[in-house]
Structures are given as structure tokens and as C-alpha cells.
Amino acid sequence: MNTIMLSHGSGGTQTNQLINDLFFKYFSNDILNQMNDAAQINIDFKKLAFTTDSFVVNPIFFAGGNIGKLAVCGTVNDLSVSGAKPLYLTSAFIIEEGFSMANLEIIVQSMAEEAKKSGVKIVAGDTKVVEKGNADGLYINTSGIGEIYKNVNINCANALPGDVVIVNGTLGDHGMTILCERNNLGFEGDLTSDCACLNTLVDCMLEAYNGIHVIRDATRGGVAAVLNEISDFSDVTIALEEILIPIKEEVKGAAEMLGLDPLYIANEGKLCALVPEAQANQVLSAMRTHPLGANAAIIGRVTEELGHRVYMNTVVGGKRLVDMPSGILLPRIC
DSSP: OOSOOGGGGSSSHHHHHHIIIIIHHHHOOTTGGGOOSSEEEEETTEEEEEEEEEEOOSSSEETTEEHHHHHHHHHHHHHHTTTEEEEEEEEEEEEETTOOHHHHHHHHHHHHHHHHHHTOEEEEEEEEEEOTTSSSSEEEEEEEEEEEOTTOOOOTTOOOTTEEEEESSOSSHHHHHHHHHHTTOOOSSOOOOOOOOOHHHHHHHHHHOTTOOEEEEOOTTHHHHHHHHHHHHHTOEEEEEGGGOOOOHHHHHHHHHHTOOGGGSOOSSOEEEEEEHHHHHHHHHHHHTSGGGTTOEEEEEEOSOSSOEEEEEOTTSOEEEOOOOOSOOSTTOO
């Protein structure tokens, strides 16, 4: 393949191929190769988490948020699921000529409000304006730095047989909202993005048990992509229970009509945690005391089976593989 395709940005197989075959080819180092949501760096006896992300969502405004709120939440969450307290963000704007000043102020204000709510400061930034037709309105890049809590070791390679898989609520809300609004599909029901900062929820989880093995936020590629990455890095098999997976009826109905699987649909306020079975209930109980974890559920476990794969025990009694997503899923969802 000699050109970049939309599928290279969908968070699935093609994205991983691009990262592994090109970026790792030239950028490979011991920190980058850990493939965590945030790089873990030791500086002067402190362990820091550092991350960066770009946001190109279409539409820019959607039920439950906008590109600015999404940018802050996405970067805060990447730090949080690495076991870090988010501290500082940077924000860079690429603005298309002709973009509404009033809309830009709404977006910037929402970023300020979300940053204040999550306890982080936006301490640096950059602004570029490009000619009309060259940026589709507005793109935002954010970077973030946080301090990793002591005695916490959260890593994609830490999953062990006997761990249970916990999610903090219903899946697919963000991606399905974006898809329906972008295409004016007009499905009945309350489709709203789950866009939210998860740092206070993660704090709640770590207070209950600081030995959680893995936490990942399930954005591009959804829970399916995240669990396949964990399976590969930890060299374990993960079995999900279809009957236990929380999905809103609105999302389930729209996904069925469009031939989509909610496991592959993006989220912006949902995480997956892998926790030793002995401590799972105390973590789950703590999550359910938090507004963003009220619908938390155990949806599967790491098995003793050899190899690395993810599969589903279906409601009809069979099994089906849950592969790494491939091809164009839902472009421009973040």
C-alpha cells in the first residue's frame, strides 16, 4: 500500500501496522516501545506520564460535548489510565480561515471549564490559521503531563490469568452519537456522547486497590481494540460474556440497524480495567459510588488458555472471536 487510507486512522489493524512498520522503525526506544496510553518517564526520582493527542472530530459540536471538551478529556484520560495524576496540558489550534469566532469562544470556554473541573492547568499553546478549505473548520492538539502515583504499576503487559475485565458503563455511546449526527440518521432515543474526564474515577479505583494490573480508555476501535492490545502485550486469552456487557438500548438498536458491533464503537468516557479476581468486587463497589462508574460491570476474565486472543461467550451458547478491528470503522470520531 503506497498511500495513507482512512483505515490507517481508525485505531485497528491498519493503525497498528502504520505504527509498527513506519513510526517504530525510526522512533523505537525503550519508553515508546511500552505502547502505553502515556509514556512513563523517570526524572529526578519522580515518575512522570507524558502524552499527546490530536482531535479532528466531525461534527465539531455534538450531543454531550464539542471538540474542545473532547480534547481535554482525551488527554486527561490517557494520563489517568496510566496511573498518573494529571497536572498540566498544552493546547495547539489549527483554525480554518472563516471559522466562527463565536464558536471558537464556546470551544475554548468549554476547554477551560473541563480543565478546571479535572484539576489541570493549560500552561502553553500555539495557534495557526490556514486557508479556507484546508482544515475542515478546526483541529486541536493537546499534550499532557502528570505524576504517576507511588506504588502503582499499570501497564498493558501486566494482565494475568484470573484477572477479571471491568468496564465503567455502557459502551459505544460516543461513536454512535457522532455517526448519527454526522449523517442525520434521526434514530429515536437519547443518543449522547459519554465524553468525560475519568481521573476522579481512576483515583477512586486506586484508593480501593492500588494493585490494578491494567487500565485503558476504550476510544478508537472500542473495547475490542483495547482488549486485543492487552491480549497481545500480556500474551493472554480473554473471554467475554455477552450477557454481561452493558449497552444502551438506543445504541444497541442503532448498531443493529447499521450492522455495527458496539464492542468496536468508540467511547470517550469509558475504561477497561483488569483486576485480580480477589480484589474485583472491592474495585467494582468503589466504582459504583462514583457518577461515572454507576453502571460498572464485570464483563469477562483472563483465562488459563494458552495463546493470545479475545473471544465472546454468546447468549445462545456459542463462542465467537473478537478480532482486532480492521478497515474503516467510524472515521473522525475523535
